[in-house]
Amino acid sequence: MSVRSRLPSRIQAFGVERTLRPNQVLFRMKGTAEGLFEVVSGKLRLLRRDALAGEETISIAVAGDLIGQGSLGSDVYHCEAVALTRSRVRLYRKAAVLAEVERDPDLARQLITMLAAEVMSLRTCLQLRAIRNARERVRSFLKLSADSETLIVTLPGTVKDLASYLGLTHEALYRTLSAMVSDGEIRRSKNHITIRELAVDRKRTS
Amino acid sequence: MSVRSRLPSRIQAFGVERTLRPNQVLFRMKGTAEGLFEVVSGKLRLLRRDALAGEETISIAVAGDLIGQGSLGSDVYHCEAVALTRSRVRLYRKAAVLAEVERDPDLARQLITMLAAEVMSLRTCLQLRAIRNARERVRSFLKLSADSETLIVTLPGTVKDLASYLGLTHEALYRTLSAMVSDGEIRRSKNHITIRELAVDRKRTS
DNA sequence: CGATATATTGAACCGTCTCAAACTTCGTGG
DNA sequence: CCACGAAGTTTGAGACGGTTCAATATATCG
Incomplete structure (x- = not known):
């Protein structure tokens, strides 16, 4: 349902862990983009809210998934993440990631291919809905x-x-x-x- | 209708220009991913084909736009690009871009934010269709x-x-x-x- | 064990698709 | 430069399918 995106282990060093109880909101639409999160354990639902479109599930993220990547290109989140079960996530601050990218070309390449894959996954979803x-x-x-x-x-x-x-x-x-x-x-x-x-x-x- | 993505000028050095006549296909779905293209002039239509979903326009790319970014994460294109008018495009080979990314952290950061923005743009489109x-x-x-x-x-x-x-x-x-x-x-x-x-x-x- | 969410099926309505037909615009070639 | 054909534009009528509202069963969780 979504791209399984993983960060190379060397960057994990500066990740900050956080625990979520069921139904706890990790971040909201238009909330300040802290950075991206890796799901360590548990399960989260990514969704968008809109008065007209209602609530729309973007994907379900499980252990190993990376969420909030969009934050790298924006100052605010454009979707909402809610824990479905008790979950642990690791925060990689936006600035830290971008800084590390400057030092580590390999990380940069991984992020790029990961995002490119995400783009294609979204396009596939879009095409699915055209049916x-x-x-x-x-x-x-x-x-x-x-x-x-x-x-x-x-x-x-x-x-x-x-x-x-x-x-x-x-x-x-x-x-x-x-x-x-x-x-x-x-x-x-x-x-x-x-x-x-x-x-x-x-x-x-x- | 799509993210206006531009490559920093320093990378343009190794781009190869190509001219397209109207209706000429730049790349097809499942065609080997050469790399990404910058639209120099003219207008192209990006679309996906599927027996069930039919033809679906993803976006219209105009001068300055970058297309085929998905190729960075895959060996084949997942959409099709057709020139609407006589157009000029510049090809940046995948390998060249990824190699340059290793040398130029600034390019890396720009690509990342660009792709992240594209991800959000696609999600917005998805949400639009949910109405x-x-x-x-x-x-x-x-x-x-x-x-x-x-x-x-x-x-x-x-x-x-x-x-x-x-x-x-x-x-x-x-x-x-x-x-x-x-x-x-x-x-x-x-x-x-x-x-x-x-x-x-x-x-x-x- | 009660409460809340999910799962499941029914019936009717309404909006969009589909098919159709005509008109306009645009580009191409004679 | 005009004729022609192809593609885009526009409006009509009807059918179909998914939404909507409703009701009940089942499951999950504290």
Whole structure:
């Protein structure tokens, strides 16, 4: 659901750890950008709020993920991070990161490729949403997210969160998943979805 | 419509210029990523193709814009660039850029902030699309894109391109714009849209 | 064990898509 | 410079699908 971005270990030296309880807000939209965070343990939800668009889940971050990268290019955060579970995060102050970048070309290169990958991941998401038909959209998402070996998709959050990520109401997603199950296209268990038939790419089975 | 990203002049030394005629393809999806391009003159359309999602305009790049940044994080391009007009572009080979990054921390910092800004720009676009109502979506887009002084939005491409960017069919966008004009909410001329009333934020005037 | 959030299904409405048709603009080539 | 074709623009009508509102079941957490 998001790029797994990791910082090289040498920079971790100057990271400051912080613990979050469930539902605690790590940073808010328009809050002063301290820097970026690495999720050490636990799980956080990244979202955007807007009077018109409502609440939109950007992604679910788990251990190892880097969040708040946008802060490197701005003075304020443009999204909100809330802990889903008790979590530990490590803060890398913006100034410290940028300073370290000057000294460590390798870190610079890693940050650049990481951000470039993030850009592409977002574009993929954007393209996913361009698919009008709910079922096709879900199908595309599953294809993109499935482990290529097992064809299993592991849901990082709730189905509701997934609905938000896909730009559907949760009702529509539940219905679509149900229909796909009864058609034998997928199989569902707790936190997993298994694709049963491999992309026969039949045109809109609706 | 997209982040105006510029490379510091010192790196321009090793850029290779190339001329494109209208409709010429600069790079395709899944084509080997040579590197990134700076638009010297003219106008290009960035898009993604997909059997299900169809053609989706990502942005219109004009002189000064940097395109194909995603290539820094991947071996292949994930979008397609087509010249809208006769254009000149300058290629910065991926390896050259990454090598220069090692030598020039300042370039590194600029690339990082540029990419971070792009990430946020994409997230904003994503959020825009989360607005279900066409009129509200157009309204939000106009607010975001308007010059804060004059309240004028300059369209970089055709209205059809804008429709693609907004995730609407062109018919829906034409209709919405017409309605907004007759309601006196906006004014239109050739390539400009002027917002007449400043966001009174009345709930769904539909 | 109660409270709160998620999961699930139903029914109806409404807006956008789709298909269609005409008009305008623009660029190209004769 | 005009003719032509291609692409963009514009408006119409109808169908479909996802949203919305609603109600209930299930699960999770303190």
